[in-house]
Amino acid sequence: MRALVVGAHGQLGRDLVLLLGSEVAWSGGRAELDVTDWEAVSSVIRRVRPDVIFNGAAYNKVDGAESETGRALEVNAVAPVLLARMAHEVGALFVHFSTDYIFDGRAGRPYREEDCPGPLGAYGVSKLAGEGLVRASRAEHLLVRTSAVFGRGGNRQKGGSFMERILDQARAGRPLRVVADQTFSPTYAPDLAAAAVALVRAGARGLYHLANTGSCSWHEFAVRGHLRAGRGHHRRGPAARGRPSRVLGPRPGALPVTWPSRAPPLAGRARGLDRGLRRPSIGPAP
Ligand SMILES: NC(=O)c1ccc[n+]([C@@H]2O[C@H](COP(=O)([O-])OP(=O)(O)OC[C@H]3O[C@@H](n4cnc5c(N)ncnc54)[C@H](OP(=O)(O)O)[C@@H]3O)[C@@H](O)[C@H]2O)c1
Numbered sequence: 643m644r645a646l647v648v649g650a651h652g653q654l655g656r657d658l659v660l661l662l663g664s665e666v667a668w669s670g671g672r673a674e675l676d677v678t679d680w681e682a683v684s685s686v687i688r689r690v691r692p693d694v695i696f697n698g699a700a701y702n703k704v705d706g707a708e709s710e711t712g713r714a715l716e717v718n719a720v721a722p723v724l725l726a727r728m729a730h731e732v733g734a735l736f737v738h739f740s741t742d743y744i745f746d747g748r749a750g751r752p753y754r755e756e757d758c759p760g761p762l763g764a765y766g767v768s769k770l771a772g773e774g775l776v777r778a779s780r781a782e783h784l785l786v787r788t789s790a791v792f793g794r795g796g797n798r799q800k801g802g803s804f805m806e807r808i809l810d811q812a813r814a815g816r817p818l819r820v821v822a823d824q825t826f827s828p829t830y831a832p833d834l835a836a837a838a839v840a841l842v843r844a845g846a847r848g849l850y851h852l853a854n855t856g857s858c859s860w861h862e863f864a865v866r867g868h869l870r871a872g873r874g875h876h877r878r879g880p881a882a883r884g885r886p887s888r889v890l891g892p893r894p895g896a897l898p899v900t901w902p903s904r905a906p907p908l909a910g911r912a913r914g915l916d917r918g919l920r921r922p923s924i925g926p927a928p
Contacts, residue, residue, distance in 0.1 A: 643662065643693060643842070643843075644667045644691075644692050644693045645662050645665050645669075645694045645696060646666075646667055646669070646687065646692035646734075647659050647668075647696045648669075648695070648697055648698060648725065649677065649699025649700065650669040650671050650674075650698055653792070653794075654698045654791060654831050654835060655671070655696075655698025656831070657793060657794075657834070657835035658696050658698060660835075661832070661839055662839065668690040677697070677725065680724055683721075683724055683725065683728060684724075684728055687725075687728040687731075687732055688728075691734075692734050694734055694735045695725055695728070695729045695734050695735070695736050695737065696737045696838075697721075697725055697738045698739070700717060700739070701713055701714040701717035702765075704765045705763075707763065707764040707768060708763060711764045711768070714765060718765075718768035718769050719769075719771035719775055722772040722775060722776050725738075726781040726783060727779060727780075727781065729781040729783070730780045730782075735781075735783065735784060735847075736776065736779075736782065736783045736784070737783070737784045737786070737838060738772065738773075738785050739785075739786050739787075739788060739838075740772065740786070741765075741769045741789070742788070742789040742827075743761060743766035744759040744761050744766050744770040744787070745760060745766075746760040747762075747824070753851065755850065755851055773785055773849075777849075782847060783847065784841060784846055785850070786834075786837075786838050786849075786850050787849070787852070788829050788834055788851075788852050789827040789829055789853045790826035790828045790829060790853075791829050791831050792805060792831065794831070804860070804863070804864075805863070805864075805867045808864045808867055809867060820861040820864040821860050821861060822859045822862075824859060825858065826858070827854060827855070827857045828858065829853040833854055837852045838852065
């Protein structure tokens with residue numbers, strides 16, 4: 643594979659680059675290539691002529707998208723279609739990532755690829771628009787929806803990894819209140835990268851849901867991390883907070899967003915929560 647990875651300094655981007663190693667013909671973050679800069683994007687892709695383009699770039703601030711809707715649409719909808727067009731021009735496969743926020747979270751059962759989207763906020767709308775434009779493009783594409791990505795080093799837009807922020811606050815003895823009314827399938831970025839690359843190697847095209855199995859609320863996730871990292875240096879465990887997200891409202895625990903997928907089962911896929919928590923960057927295994 644001759645891969646080009648944009649948004650390469652994000653959680654997923656970093657793991658894609660690590661995993662692909664010498665198969666990466668070009669990679670860069672926003673400083674090297676702003677995906678909304680059409681001239682720069684077309685010039686890099688024409689020069690590199692990859693056979694697969696991975697898009698790790700995204701505007702990911704769920705609440706922020708309400709006030710920065712134009713920016714969210716630019717990065718999450720316009721840029722992917724430009725990348726898809728360029729992929730078509732050079733004959734590359736375009737691999738794009740989307741989110742469970744394109745659903746309203748109220749299905750009462752796991753979401754399948756064929757379920758009808760119904761985003762509740764501007765972030766979900768921007769990601770859904772990106773999906774639609776990529777699907778309508780003439781590019782060969784693989785579209786991967788995922789949920790609650792967490793990785794080594796965390797998400798810069800959100801101020802680091804969720805778990806690292808939780809553990810830092812616990813160590814400092816600050817009281818923790820974590821939302822308990824939204825349920826996700828926490829997905830470990832290295833697992834997501836490996837699954838997406840495996841799909842590419844298997845020749846998959848079209849839409850796939852990929853997430854680590856199992857689901858939990860952010861509060862359960864924080865409690866488990868807190869326990870696993872060892873109670874010694876944490877004075878207080880996280881308390882549940884009921885205030886729903888300004889944008890989404892509650893996603894009740896009774897309605898888990900798990901992701902049975904058309905993707906073939908992959909060796910080593912385990913519950914994201916447990917796998918991620920075993921990693922040194924998040925906390926030592928008990
Ligand atoms: N994180 C989640 O919980 C989650 C859940 C479901 C789906 N997803 C999807 O999974 C994919 C990967 O997410 P992630 O967690 O790896 O996100 P991430 O850590 O926030 O990484 C996104 C990267 O995109 C970069 N970026 C933003 N605007 C850009 C631009 N105009 N040009 C180039 N790069 C730009 C960011 O750079 P800066 O750091 O400079 O802003 C950041 O490095 C995304 O499509 C996301 O929507 C994520």
